[in-house]
Amino acid sequence: DTAVSQTPKYLVTQMGNDKSIKCEQNLGHDTMYWYKQDSKKFLKIMFSYNNKELIINETVPNRFSPKSPDKAHLNLHINSLELGDSAVYFCASSPFWSYEQYFGPGTRLTVT
Amino acid sequence: AQSVTQLDSQVPVFEEAPVELRCNYSSSVSVYLFWYVQYPNQGLQLLLKYLSGSTLVESINGFEAEFNKSQTSFHLRKPSVHISDTAEYFCAVSDTLTQGGSEKLVFGKGTKLTVNP
Numbered sequence: 001d002t003a004v005s006q007t008p009k010y011l012v013t014q015m016g017n018d019k020s021i022k023c024e025q026n027l028g029h030d031t032m033y034w035y036k037q038d039s040k041k042f043l044k045i046m047f048s049y050n051n052k053e054l055i056i057n058e059t060v061p062n063r064f065s066p067k068s069p070d071k072a073h074l075n076l077h078i079n080s081l082e083l084g085d086s087a088v089y090f091c092a093s094s095p096f097w098s099y100e101q102y103f104g105p106g107t108r109l110t111v112t
Numbered sequence: 113a114q115s116v117t118q119l120d121s122q123v124p125v126f127e128e129a130p131v132e133l134r135c136n137y138s139s140s141v142s143v144y145l146f147w148y149v150q151y152p153n154q155g156l157q158l159l160l161k162y163l164s165g166s167t168l169v170e171s172i173n174g175f176e177a178e179f180n181k182s183q184t185s186f187h188l189r190k191p192s193v194h195i196s197d198t199a200e201y202f203c204a205v206s207d208t209l210t211q212g213g214s215e216k217l218v219f220g221k222g223t224k225l226t227v228n229p
Contacts (some may be wrong), residue, residue, distance in 0.1 A: 009185075033216070041200060043156075043219040055156040056216055090155060099144045099163065099206050101217060 004029050004104035006091050009067060012110045013081055021076045021107045023091030030096040031055070032074040037088040037106070049074055050096065078109075086111045114139040114205045118220035126150055126228050133188040133223045135177075135203030145186040146204040146217065147177055156202065162186065173197075199228045 004025045013019050025032065033056075034046040049068045056060035063079040078085060091104040119134040130164060143162050148156040160171040165178040177188045186203060201224075204217040 020212060041150075041222045043217075043222075045216045045218075048216060058216075092156075099146075100161065101150075103157070105155040111215065 002093055003099075004088075004093055005101050006104040008030075009105065010108050010110075012112065015081055015083060016079055017081050018077070018079045019081060019109070020078070021089055021109070023074045023076070023104055024094040025072055025102070025104075027093055027102060028095075029093035029102070031094045032068065032073055033092040033094075033101065034073075034074065034076050035090040035092060035103075037090060038086070043090070047074075047076075052100060065093050081109075081111045083111050085109060114143060115217045116203050116205050116220035118150055118201075118223050119154055120223050121221065122224045122226070124228060125193055128192045129136065130191050131135050131189065131193050131197075131223065131225065133203075134140060135182050135186045135188065137186065137203075137205045137222060139184075139205060139207060141147045143205045143209040144181060144208060145177075146206070147171075147186070147188050148177070148204060148219075150200040150222075152199070161189075164165045181217070193225070193227045194228060196226045197225060200224050 007022045018101050029051045033048045037043045038097045046060050047066045051071045052068045065077045069108045090106045092101040096099045115138045117136045119124045128139040134192045150156050155177045162179045169177045170176045175190045186217045203220040
């Protein structure tokens with residue numbers, strides 16, 4: 001069984017489009033995260049949610065909007081995509097009060 | 113704020129040789145330390161962690177790391193590597209003060225370990 005899953009795995013789109021990435025975890029964790037990995041493999045946190053409440057909101061353009069319909073899901077919607085948004089986006093989850101994070105397989109976004 | 117420096121971006125070694133991947137961190141508060149591994153085209157997997165207790169921590173596949181507070185380091189070692197260890201290795205730090213969903217990991221830039229036959 002997949003613990004943290006993301007869809008789609010690959011996403012190719014044109015500049016200016018709006019797209020969403022979905023994340024689901026079946027671990028019963030309370031906290032979920034979005035990370036961005038750039039072309040140089042550098043990983044940086046974007047957002048975290050705890051039980052549907054936004055906790056961390058790093059300096060991310062407001063074209064990026066996370067949404068958590070329930071504590072098992074955290075989706076990422078991106079408006080007006082730009083070339084610089086091309087990256088691999090990772091979802092992660094962790095139990096409440098835990099520092100161990102479990103990562104999904106990633107979504108490779110390519111903006112042309 | 114914390115930062116992590118992985119001193120080597122690439123480390124090529126031969127199979128069965130020992131390897132050390134270096135990681136130094138900077139923080140004004142106590143930290144927890146992690147090593148994650150990313151195999152090609154896959155997500156990150158937790159390799160090992162230091163939260164408290166013994167400063168030497170081990171993974172199930174033969175890696176170990178030692179927390180050295182005075183040198184602010186958490187180097188990863190393996191006495192004999194296999195071809196299957198070829199991957200990207202990321203050191204990460206989290207401060208011990210944030211709680212309740214605020215436990216963000218700050219990552220280093222990664223070290224690509226390539227094990228050659």
